[in-house]
Amino acid sequence: AQSVSQHNHHVILSEAASLELGCNYSYGGTVNLFWYVQYPGQHLQLLLKYFSGDPLVKGIKGFEAEFIKSKFSFNLRKPSVQWSDTAEYFCAVIEGSNTGKLIFGQGTTLQVKP
Amino acid sequence: GAVVSQHPSRVICKSGTSVKIECRSLDFQATTMFWYRQFPKQSLMLMATSNEGSKATYEQGVEKDKFLINHASLTLSTLTVTSAHPEDSSFYICSATITGIYGYTFGSGTRLTVV
Numbered sequence: 001a002q003s004v005s006q007h008n009h010h011v012i013l014s015e016a017a018s019l020e021l022g023c024n025y026s027y028g029g030t031v032n033l034f035w036y037v038q039y040p041g042q043h044l045q046l047l048l049k050y051f052s053g054d055p056l057v058k059g060i061k062g063f064e065a066e067f068i069k070s071k072f073s074f075n076l077r078k079p080s081v082q083w084s085d086t087a088e089y090f091c092a093v094i095e096g097s098n099t100g101k102l103i104f105g106q107g108t109t110l111q112v113k114p
Numbered sequence: 115g116a117v118v119s120q121h122p123s124r125v126i127c128k129s130g131t132s133v134k135i136e137c138r139s140l141d142f143q144a145t146t147m148f149w150y151r152q153f154p155k156q157s158l159m160l161m162a163t164s165n166e167g168s169k170a171t172y173e174q175g176v177e178k179d180k181f182l183i184n185h186a187s188l189t190l191s192t193l194t195v196t197s198a199h200p201e202d203s204s205f206y207i208c209s210a211t212i213t214g215i216y217g218y219t220f221g222s223g224t225r226l227t228v229v
Binding site: 103106 | 220
């Protein structure tokens with residue numbers, strides 16, 4: 001079965017700092033990758049996704065992620081964070097079979113200090 | 115855009131009673147719905163996958179007799195926690211999608227507290 005690992009559990013940054021959240025997955029075949037964000041008290045929202053093509057994916061709110069197949073990674077980045085980016089971030093991958101099941105990483109709590 | 119409505123948002127029930135959580139796709143027909151459970155400060159754990167008109171497929175370790183899932187129509191799936199116990203207290207989230215189209219829409223979640 002697939003697994004997703006997010007290395008940073010809790011990240012604290014000051015506003016305007018750059019952000020990079022790590023995500024590694026275990027499956028060696030074709031993967032579909034996602035980053036979701038969960039703001040306090042709100043439901044999950046899609047930030048960006050990668051299915052194929054350009055490995056550098058642009059998402060909403062200035063986020064981007066780079067798919068590096070050789071490293072089994074899909075790290076999330078943002079050049080300059082804002083206080084409003086404070087949230088929980090989840091990396092997810094669709095299982096290798098055609099089930100459509102999303103498997104989530106453990107999540108990273110991002111706290112941005114004003 | 116696609117919207118999934120999940121009700122109730124919060125429920126408190128007594129130990130031994132059953133609780134039903136509804137998940138509705140409001141503007142699309144969801145061929146597949148997923149049910150997740152999220153413990154505090156932890157990730158979403160997939161509980162089961164339900165396809166309209168067929169029995170749900172449960173993940174390993176999830177008791178199908180305890181967590182009853184019904185997906186009777188293309189717009190409604192329900193999760194019933196039967197004979198709830200305090201350890202069932204958690205945040206339950208549904209997600210709806212159209213089979214083969216990997217766009218997932220999540221409900222706002224249900225906070226279940228069993229006392």
